[in-house]
Amino acid sequence: MKKKVLAIIMWSIVWQGVAQSEDENRLRSIFDTSLTKGKAYDWLNYLSNQIGGRLSGSVEAQLAVEYTKAQLDSLGLDRVWLQPVKVPKWVRGTPEFAFVETSPGVTTNVPICALGGSVATPLGGLKANVVEVQGIDELKNLGEERITGKIVFFNRPMDPSLINTFQAYSGCVDQRYAGALEAAQYGAVGVIVRSLSLRLDDFPHTGSMSYGDLPVNQRIPAAAISTKGAQLLSTTLKLNPETKFYFKQNCKQLEDVDSFNVIGEITGTTYPDEVLLVGGHLDSWDLGDGAHDDGAGCVQSMEVLRLLKNTGYRPQRTIRAVLFMNEENGLRGGNEYAKVAKTNQEKHVFALESDSGGFTPRGFSFDCSEANLQKVGQWKTLFAPYLIHFFEKGYSGADIRPLKQEGMVLAGLRPDSQRYFDHHHAANDTFEHVNKRELELGAAAMASLVYLFDKYGVVSD
Template identity: 55%
Template structure:
């Protein structure tokens, strides 16, 4: 009889907790959808500050704006973490031409982040079209030397999640210039990393290899890439030539900051749940989806908690990381200081896939048993809000270093609908007007809900 009564008491307690969780999550969504402030904060960040590449004057303005924002919200703690970041500048607008005999056909290009410049007069050379880094090795120096390598591997449209297509195509941008230089190439042109066929070149970082000559690299729009590829085929490869000119340079590192806001835990003040995005953006546009939406959503999580009167057991931090785009020095610094200050971090969520309608969350290195438990307990609570896709997967660049320093931490990626993200990613089209207010607010509420559940129940 005693055992039966105990079991009944446990079931009633669980049902009561589930009901309380459901009620709190409803409050979170009501606050986000009725009183959400992220959209107007994003408008200011995009329109009054604009592009904010690491090391730039606008990046510093964004730091000052972020610090003031969190102080105005009245978070328990607001502070800056100093970090040295790269300072790369694009310079004058790039020029690119397909050369067809006496014709010069202009095409849209954009220098890859951290690329070196061309000579002042630009580069003119024959073009060799490749679809993988492996082809460099297959063809060898004899075929590559003195040429501009044109990497033209498109997105694979069979992936449902477009981030997977980005992952399989991205090596030609990340590593292409360094790899081609080993075989004597004089420059590299990379097909923009998007499935969309348009005239927006997509910038993004590239990495050079120590001991190998640095050659300039630029992205070419997908429309222009198709045109260049067609001309190479018509001229029985490799007769067509290409010209490009860019004036970018890397200046000495600059002092910058992560911006951190905190609601201090009532029971475990030195145990942290972090939510964050990156404050820097590429220089071609306003950095609205990448990652202005992630910034304002992270701050909204803490604002929502304050607004509904929820005091977390553990300390909850919103972090505006600096320098995700071309070095992730902010993420490295945050992890370094977490260890130095002997902070216990149980979970970190990154929002860096745009401010589109939320679908759920991906949990990095989660065990099958824990994932099953998470779905059993939390999926029913998130399902009414269509943010209940709880799966094993990646997290984010900025929070990644925490795993190396704090192996027990759970890293989590916020996963909004991905279908439109790479249409505007790293392009001049990443502007405030392409963010949908309600979708942005739903994302803030989804992240606040998950953090509430982690705070209440842990992740074990």
């Protein structure tokens, strides 16, 4: 009996060694193919430089839908299709203009941009005294008497002491999203928000904002000011509290329009009804060309399918790439995809999103059970040769979050984030700031994780 038990143990060790070696070889093949024969960078070049910023509902967004579908068609996948979705159409209009006025006729121009979803200023622009606050909570302490008729200047910066820059972003994004809604209720006539960036520069960063249920006639214009402009305005107010701020913007919210999620898949050979999803969002803001946010995630997701196919891997489960529309100002694509999946009773067991830029991959964060997290931890040694070591519980992605259900694993690619908010939602989110090798490493890391989940499945709760 002892000999039999020993034999079983020895066989298990040998089998695990064979499996480990097989997985190492598979990952090596994926990374080699991505780094030497990758397509992601070329795809991103076209999206960024031939199409440009892809604001939901725009002509550029539709061109991106047509281009990415054509590229997926060219890969010889089992199925490629467009999923209809209604999206909001907000337009920026003519370039915004603003200045700080310390006394009549003495002005200094500052860079601003309208926040996505904002109303326009009056035709001649808006000029008023300014009240500076560090956050929404200060509005209540100031009260209507000190806010009515003024422009509220939200100047809380991202916390530079936080290593996780997404945590720093989360710590002050509420003033951008809800600042105008809250300030309007105290009689403010406009809102200026410090750009959410750790860098001191002249690029204003846009982003979504909401008026909630506030009646249209009570909505006030909202704009982001560059970090340098914010520093100037804050310093000037300290020297001269009677300083005025002027800004003019011509943005407008139009009726919803038709758009699409772009989807391609390789059908599983053994468990075709089990879906492993990888994706990013195809829309972007309009100031830059959306190379990092989130053109990178889209082309990486497309590349996952190409890498698995070109390395000769035949998945057991269906692997699907989804390029979601309208993450930036509505999440309509993600919500519609989840709705259709539920209606069709599709079984999604795993979903991975890349929406943190095309920088060097450091690892993944997982929204899953402890059992699945432990399983993922056993794969860390496979990623170690590629300097990918971050495997922790955490946030996955906005577009895949509506899919969440018990037993499912959601994951997010986690690149190095230190430079991400230098470009996020700004005019310098452009192709020239994407490193080809870093983008390719991210695509290979994603394909490797998808391969492992396809081969070994998820742990049932």
